[in-house]
Structures are given as structure tokens and as C-alpha cells.
Amino acid sequence: METSMEFQLRRARKRLIEEREGSILVCTHVDTDGITSRVILEELFRRLEIEGEFKFLKQLNMETLEEISFKDYNLVIFADLGSGQMDLIREKIEECNLEGSRDHGVIVLDHHLPAPCKVPENVIHVNPWNDNLDGGREICGAGVAYKFAKLCNPENTDLAKYAILGAVGDIQNLEGSFRGMNREILEDAKVRGDVIEFPDLQFYGKHTRPIFVSMRYFTDVRTDLMNNDSRILNFIKMVNKKYNLEIDPREPICNLSQGEKSALGSEFLSRCNRYVPLPWVKYLPKVIFGMSYEFRGEMVMTPLRNLEEFSTCINACSRYGDYKTPLEVLKGDRGKYYRRMFYMLNKHKRNLFKALKYIRDRVEIVQREKFQYFEIERGKVEEGIVGIVAGMSYSIEEVDWKKPVFALKERNDGYKVSARCPKLLTFAQDINLADVVSYASRKVGGVGGGHKFACGAYIPSKEDFIKYIENRL
Ligand SMILES: [Mn+2]
Structure with a gap:
């Protein structure tokens, strides 16, 4: 039987071909997986001789969604984001009165856990979770984009290498190697002679x-x-x-x-x-x-x-x-x-080295029963690397390597939070930090999520957040 993913991919191809003369916007995330998704889609468009406008989105939320004028595009494609914000996309489509419109469509090519909501008729939602496949391990955003490119032309297997890089960027090989659809994509990249595995x-x-x-x-x-x-x-x-x-x-x-x-x-x-x-x-x-x-x-x-x-x-x-x-x-x-x-x-x-030295010398690691956290002062560690620094903090003696760690970085409207979990703990206790962080941040009026072992959030205040983390872990 055909999977939901195969079915939706075919719908997506049909829609793209129908709109090939129209105006198309492609939005992708900004991490390795997002950027490789973009490379794949740019190359696909070039080969199909389709013109598209491309845009990077650091985050998909009501504000950034507001900046996209859906009315001006016949087709908006989201890659490596969108599923988790399907409720917002739906809201936006209803607000613009585009529900069911034949001239305005949306395609979401994603692998993040979908938000529980009804998908509007003119949104094509391609996501492994819809087939009960683990989007955290089986395929990444670039992998879904690659599947799309390969469906459009089976000879596009030279793009498989980007999907593998995206999957490595999202640490989908956490347990040592790839599985599921990632394996099939890897085979394509190997047959092409682009990627070696050993x-x-x-x-x-x-x-x-x-x-x-x-x-x-x-x-x-x-x-x-x-x-x-x-x-x-x-x-x-x-x-x-x-x-x-x-x-x-x-x-x-x-x-x-x-x-x-x-x-x-x-x-x-x-x-x-x-x-x-x-x-x-x-x-x-x-x-x-x-x-x-x-x-x-x-x-x-x-x-x-x-x-x-x-x-x-x-x-x-x-x-x-x-x-x-x-x-x-x-x-x-x-x-x-x-x-x-x-x-x-x-x-x-050099930045990472400096940041780590700062954490080691100047920051207090606060220990709780099931986790630990530390706070970064304003102006100290660039926001973009807080998560990396949190992961590296396990090289500091005072950081307990058997517990998750949360790094909180103060900003004008609250805190940016990054959470990391030791690999062994994820294997032994099946900890799901993404679930914990998205729960706690929602409780305090923030937003958050990510992967089981690495995720982040933006929150207005920290005290209650920490309490909710404590309760949920
Ligand atoms: Mn991704």
C-alpha cells in the first residue's frame, strides 16, 4: 500500500508542476539540515527550469508567518520547518481567506513532530510521522526534500549527499549509524560515489x-x-x-x-x-x-x-x-x-573556547535532583552558540555528566534556553528533552522544542520554567 508520504509527495509534485509559471516562495530553516534542504530545492528548481524565491527562516512563528504575504504567491513551500506550526499556518490561511483556494497552495516538507490540528485542504503535508515513522531518526528535512527531488526525476540521486549531510547535522545517526529511509538515501549517495561509510x-x-x-x-x-x-x-x-x-x-x-x-x-x-x-x-x-x-x-x-x-x-x-x-x-x-x-x-x-572558559571560571552550576542548569550573563556568550556550549559544558568537572544540562541566556524579553542530554542517558532512560522543554515553555507562555537529546526554548521568565522542568523530568 502507498504510504501517506508517497501520496503527499505525488500531490506535491503535481502542484509544483501546475504552478511552474506562477510565483513560488521557498522557506527553509537555517541549520545544516535547513541549508541542505535549500540546496536540494534550489537545484531541483534549476533543473526543472522553475523560478522561485528563496528565504531563510530562523524560526517559524506568528511574527515571521505574518511577514510572508501568502496572497502574492501561488505556492509557498516550507522545508525543515512547518509541521510543528501547522496550527499557525492554518490560522494564517484562514485569516487571508485562502482556505480551499485553487490559486494559493502550501507544501510542507518536514520531519518535525506535527502539531495536532487539521491540515487545510490546500496544504500538502509531507512528514514521516504521518506514517508513524520516527522523524527524529529515520529521515531529516533535507531527506524529505531529496525524496521530493527524486520523485520529480529519478536521476536526481546526486542530491542524496546533501540529505545525508542534513541528517548528520540533525544527529540522526545518534546510535552510530543510519536506519530507515536514511539508509535508502545513503545507498543512493554511495552508488553515486559521493559518500563513503565505514x-x-x-x-x-x-x-x-x-x-x-x-x-x-x-x-x-x-x-x-x-x-x-x-x-x-x-x-x-x-x-x-x-x-x-x-x-x-x-x-x-x-x-x-x-x-x-x-x-x-x-x-x-x-x-x-x-x-x-x-x-x-x-x-x-x-x-x-x-x-x-x-x-x-x-x-x-x-x-x-x-x-x-x-x-x-x-x-x-x-x-x-x-x-x-x-x-x-x-x-x-x-x-x-x-x-x-x-x-x-x-x-x-575561539568563541567556543572563550565561552567554555567563562562557564568554568565565572558561572555557578546549580544542581537539582534530575538536572542541572547555569545562567549566562548578558553580553557573554553569543545566543547562536549557547546550545553548543551547553553540550561542551560536560567537559567541566562541576557538570554532572549523568544528568541533562540547561543553559539559560538572558535577553531583553526573557531567556533563551538550550538543553542537552548525555548520549548514554538517552539510551538508558529514553529521556525526551524536547517534550519536557516544550511542555515547560508553553506553561510559562514561551515556545520551545527540538530533539530528544538537544533542544531549545524562548521563555519570558525562568523561575516557573525551572519548576515545570522539575515536575516533568
Ligand atoms: Mn531538521
């Missing part, structure tokens, strides 16, 4: 950092090796001796052989064993071993080869409001924008 260690910076630096910042398990270079060097020496290897700690992980990787990994696994509560032990392999995804066309030992690192490069621009640079690099620029991306990457790293 077993690897789950340390960050496999092409750009010496091994000992990658190990220094590993925070998924707190061992005596974290932030301790001399212990790491001794550890590698021990592995070399025991397995008769010559691993050079100054080499990046990408230069290790599979044998060296598995020796290092299994010794690291037994080291981690000592530090983990017994019921969590069985999840350890999943945080140490996992698949690596790489762009075969990018040079090794550069930040664009490994998709996780590529996504960092995108964040290094987009989190500071620069969406054009990653967009152009993704579309193939290797000149001006490429250079700017590296400049931004270095600045981003």
Missing part, C-alpha cells in the same frame, strides 16, 4: 585533530582521561605495547588503520567500563564505535571531508547569522566563500 571511533575531529586532542574532549563518558593529556599519552603507549602497535598520538584518527582503531577502541571501552553505572554498560559500545560518513570528493585531513566536521563548518557561519557562506560552499564555491568559511571556523573555535 566503521570508526566516535571521537570528534577525525580529520583535523591529533588523536590525543580528540580523546581529550570526549565527554560521553567521564573517565580519568578527560582533559588530561599526559594520561591520554600513557594510555596510547599502553595500547601500543599491549597490541604491538605504533600509534602516533599526534596523528589524526583518519590516519589509523582499522586494526589500530579497534585496539584503541576496545581498550578505551574497558577504561570506560570502570566509570559507568552497571545498567549503562551495555550501551557503551554505541558511544565509542559507530559509522563515519565522508564526502569522497573532499580532501582528507580537511574540515569538509567528514560530515560531522562539515556540519561544524556550517554552524560556524550560520550560528552567527551568515547563511550565504555555507550555501555557496555547498553549491560548489571554492573561492571567496570557501575562504570565508575557514575564517569563520577559526573564529567559532
Whole structure:
């Protein structure tokens, strides 16, 4: 039987072709998944010789929806956003009197949990959750956009690589590898020769950092090796001796052989064993071993080869409001924008370093039974990187690595909140931070949501918010 997604995708294709001469607006989100969604749709439009106007939306809410003049477009497409705001879209359509209009349509290509509401007749809603598929793991926004592009022309499989990058950006491979529709998309990218997949260690910076630096910042398990270079060097020496290897700690992980990787990994696994509560032990392999995804066309030992690192490069621009640079690099620029991306990457790293030092030296970590939080003063950490900093705060001694962490950043009209959860905790206790945060923020008149292990919110005040978090966790 045909799935809802297949059916809606076919409706979407029909609608797009009908409106090809009309005015079309495409709105996408601004994270890696949003930007890759945009690249896919821009390329699809170019190939179909359809003109479209493209727009980035940091957030979809009543205000930003108000800025879109639906009356002026025959078709408005939302990608990597829209499902969670279906109630607002519906309101807007009714307000503009466009309900059931034949000349004004909306297509939503998304993977976020849909808001519970009736979808208006002239809205085509493509979302994996409508088939009871987990949109957090099975397919990302760029994946849905890719499915659409592939339906329009089966030869569009060269766009699959962008969907895989989007999925890595949304950490859909949290458990080590892809599954569901992501696997099918990955197959397309592999057949094209664009993406390679192979077993690897789950340390960050496999092409750009010496091994000992990658190990220094590993925070998924707190061992005596974290932030301790001399212990790491001794550890590698021990592995070399025991397995008769010559691993050079100054080499990046990408230069290790599979044998060296598995020796290092299994010794690291037994080291981690000592530090983990017994019921969590069985999840350890999943945080140490996992698949690596790489762009075969990018040079090794550069930040664009490994998709996780590529996504960092995108964040290094987009989190500071620069969406054009990653967009152009993704579309193939290797000149001006490429250079700017590296400049931004270095600045981003310095910012993160500075922010982390600030949290370590100047901020109090408030411990509660089931979570912890800290507050960032005005002017201290850029809003766009608060979430990244919250995740990195697990490298600070005072932060309990067995509990979720909430970072609150003061702003003019309240607070921006970012929440992160240790990987092992998500595996062992099936914590759903997105649910907790969206509940608590709604209770205090704010908005929030995201993924199970990483999400954010905007709230007018913090005291009650923290109370609601406490009750719901
Ligand atoms: Mn997404």
C-alpha cells in the first residue's frame, strides 16, 4: 500500500508542476539540515527550469508567518520547518481567506513532530510521522526534500549527499549509524560515489585533530582521561605495547588503520567500563564505535571531508547569522566563500573556547535532583552558540555528566534556553528533552522544542520554567 508520504509527495509534485509559471516562495530553516534542504530545492528548481524565491527562516512563528504575504504567491513551500506550526499556518490561511483556494497552495516538507490540528485542504503535508515513522531518526528535512527531488526525476540521486549531510547535522545517526529511509538515501549517495561509510571511533575531529586532542574532549563518558593529556599519552603507549602497535598520538584518527582503531577502541571501552553505572554498560559500545560518513570528493585531513566536521563548518557561519557562506560552499564555491568559511571556523573555535572558559571560571552550576542548569550573563556568550556550549559544558568537572544540562541566556524579553542530554542517558532512560522543554515553555507562555537529546526554548521568565522542568523530568 502507498504510504501517506508517497501520496503527499505525488500531490506535491503535481502542484509544483501546475504552478511552474506562477510565483513560488521557498522557506527553509537555517541549520545544516535547513541549508541542505535549500540546496536540494534550489537545484531541483534549476533543473526543472522553475523560478522561485528563496528565504531563510530562523524560526517559524506568528511574527515571521505574518511577514510572508501568502496572497502574492501561488505556492509557498516550507522545508525543515512547518509541521510543528501547522496550527499557525492554518490560522494564517484562514485569516487571508485562502482556505480551499485553487490559486494559493502550501507544501510542507518536514520531519518535525506535527502539531495536532487539521491540515487545510490546500496544504500538502509531507512528514514521516504521518506514517508513524520516527522523524527524529529515520529521515531529516533535507531527506524529505531529496525524496521530493527524486520523485520529480529519478536521476536526481546526486542530491542524496546533501540529505545525508542534513541528517548528520540533525544527529540522526545518534546510535552510530543510519536506519530507515536514511539508509535508502545513503545507498543512493554511495552508488553515486559521493559518500563513503565505514566503521570508526566516535571521537570528534577525525580529520583535523591529533588523536590525543580528540580523546581529550570526549565527554560521553567521564573517565580519568578527560582533559588530561599526559594520561591520554600513557594510555596510547599502553595500547601500543599491549597490541604491538605504533600509534602516533599526534596523528589524526583518519590516519589509523582499522586494526589500530579497534585496539584503541576496545581498550578505551574497558577504561570506560570502570566509570559507568552497571545498567549503562551495555550501551557503551554505541558511544565509542559507530559509522563515519565522508564526502569522497573532499580532501582528507580537511574540515569538509567528514560530515560531522562539515556540519561544524556550517554552524560556524550560520550560528552567527551568515547563511550565504555555507550555501555557496555547498553549491560548489571554492573561492571567496570557501575562504570565508575557514575564517569563520577559526573564529567559532575561539568563541567556543572563550565561552567554555567563562562557564568554568565565572558561572555557578546549580544542581537539582534530575538536572542541572547555569545562567549566562548578558553580553557573554553569543545566543547562536549557547546550545553548543551547553553540550561542551560536560567537559567541566562541576557538570554532572549523568544528568541533562540547561543553559539559560538572558535577553531583553526573557531567556533563551538550550538543553542537552548525555548520549548514554538517552539510551538508558529514553529521556525526551524536547517534550519536557516544550511542555515547560508553553506553561510559562514561551515556545520551545527540538530533539530528544538537544533542544531549545524562548521563555519570558525562568523561575516557573525551572519548576515545570522539575515536575516533568
Ligand atoms: Mn531538521
